[in-house]
Amino acid sequence: MTFMPKHASFEAAPESRDTAPPVVKPSNGGEVWTEDHILTLARLVREEGLSNGEVAHRMGRTETSIVTAVSRYSVRDPKARLRACMTCKRPFFSLHIGHRICGKCRVRHQFECT
Numbered sequence: 001m002t003f004m005p006k007h008a009s010f011e012a013a014p015e016s017r018d019t020a021p022p023v024v025k026p027s028n029g030g031e032v033w034t035e036d037h038i039l040t041l042a043r044l045v046r047e048e049g050l051s052n053g054e055v056a057h058r059m060g061r062t063e064t065s066i067v068t069a070v071s072r073y074s075v076r077d078p079k080a081r082l083r084a085c086m087t088c089k090r091p092f093f094s095l096h097i098g099h100r101i102c103g104k105c106r107v108r109h110q111f112e113c114t
């Protein structure tokens, strides 16, 4: 009895690209950023002016996690205003009135479109 498993048609993983931006990995297993976390992050970074390391210590997270979240939610941009993402409804720092989808959802959207 011969029978071809469906997964046999999968191609090898894509080669790494030198010019590609840092890959955003879904590394937040068990580290979900709730609205409260994002607001706390924003307060520590924007109002108290703490470094990523200090914020990590205060929030009990790794510095990598803070760096990712700061970038993902545009927390450090002084022009950014807090708005709710149209897709996931979480608060994020929107850079202008037309910027209504958070970094995380934008990344997911890019994966879906390519």
Ligand SMILES: [Zn+2]
Binding pocket: 085, 086, 087, 088, 089, 090, 101, 102, 103, 104, 105, 106
């Ligand atoms: Zn979102």
